[in-house]
Amino acid sequence: MRPTTRSQTRVRAIALLCCATTLSLAATACGTSHKKPAASPTGMQPVSAPDTTSPSTAGAVSPLTGLPGAAGNILAVKIDNIVYARPQTGLASAGVVYAIEVEGGLSRFLAVFDSNHLPAGGKIGPVRSARESDLPILEQYGKVDFAYSGALSVFLPVLASANVFNTSPDQDGAAYSRDNSRIAPYNEYLNPSKILADFPNTATAKDIGFHFGPAPAGGVPTTTATARMPSASFTFTWNAAKGEYMIAMDGKAASPTDGGPLGAPTIVLQKVAETTSPRGFHDVPDQLSPYAPTVGTGQAVVLRDGDSYTGTWSRPTDADPTNFTFGGQPMTFHPGQVWIVLTPQ
Structure with missing residues (x-):
């Protein structure tokens, strides 16, 4: 848990009450026509939706990213996103990144990695504590390795x-280390290869509801989109040359320690009925922990290729994949990393 003074708690509580959650989309000023990128993002080749029933042989594609390559084993890591935790390490190598509201209206990441695409530097972090919202998200992946720094004492039996x-x-403990150049608790890092070696029975990447392919007709030209939580924001700005939406956190461009500016070809702004802990957990005194339900249905805005597509998401049970639709049909994502921001309604 991050250390929190009573005055900080009061400020964050006020932020939760007074800061309205909004989602704004800024369309281009040129009507409905605009230029598409001449090429796919660096290193990416468009491919059709993955066939996860086929063996991992030549021609296989990842069910998480739609990129060529056999499906590997899954490692999910909880990564901090408070200002003291930035810049993060390893985030650009994840197949899927979920941004989730935590106490005080701040944000934290649940990053899902494929063992075939781990960070070149062998390091992920800063790793922080698990939250109640994480478990339903991970259920659709199967039984996976879940790396986190700790949890509320009352939540530990639930995790177990x-x-x-x-x-x-x-x-x-041997899979974790501290970076003494940073202040604790924002300095704990994971060796992903060791975790995967020590816990080898984690599930293999499988279909979680993503479809990859050409963009459908009917998108609205969108150069920027901002998703807001009470005390956090994510702004995505289209870069045609890169074929990605570049990512800014709280108004500042995101740039991990092990790569250039952070961007992704597909961004999903998944609106959820944000509530408080079903189990009555408190991360700070006198304030119930936020909880983001990912089972049910709601609106989803998908950003890809400079356009936005307002559709729906649905997931009947924890074990089901999440289906994203547009115009009554499965919404296709651009191959590459997928960001999903769980945006409070």
């Missing part, structure tokens, strides 16, 4: 009985 392989420092 959850359908995940708990791989926190309590289970594998």
Whole structure:
């Protein structure tokens, strides 16, 4: 847990009450026509939706990114996103990145990695504590390795009985290290290869509802989009040369320690009925923890190729994949990393 003074708690509580959650889309001023990128993002080749029933042979594509290559084993990592935790390390190598509201209206990441595409530097972080919202998200991936720094004492029994392989420092301390150039607790890092070696039974990447392919007709030209949480914001700005939406956090361009400016070809702004902990958990005194439900249905705005597509998401149960639709048909994503911002309604 991050250290929080009573005055900070009051400020964050006021932010939760007074800061309206909004989503703004800024369309280009040139009507409905605009130039598409001449090429796909660097290193990416458009491919059709993955066939996850085929063996991992030549021609296979990742069900998480739609990029060529056999599906690897899954490692999910909880990564901090408070200002003291930036810049992060390893985030650009994730197949899928979820941005989730935590206490005080701040944000934190749940990053899902494929063992075939781990960060070249062998390091991910800063790793922070698990939250209640994480478990339903991970359920659709199967029983996977879940790396986090710790959790509320009352949440630990829930984690112990959850359908995940708990791989926190309590289970594998040798897989974690501290960077003394940063202040604690924003300085704990994970060695992903060691976790995967020590917990080898994690699920293999499978269909979680993503469809990859050409963009459908009917998109609205959109150069920028901003998703807001009470005390956090994410702005995505289209870069035609890169074929990606470049990512800014709280108004500042995101740039991890192990790569250039952070961007992704597909951004999903998934609106959820934000509520508080179903179990009555408190991350700070006198304030129930936020909870982002990802089972049910709601609106989703998908950004790709400079256009936005307002459709829906649906997921009947924890074990089901999440389906994104536009115009009554499956919404196709551009191959590459997918960002999903769980935006409070």
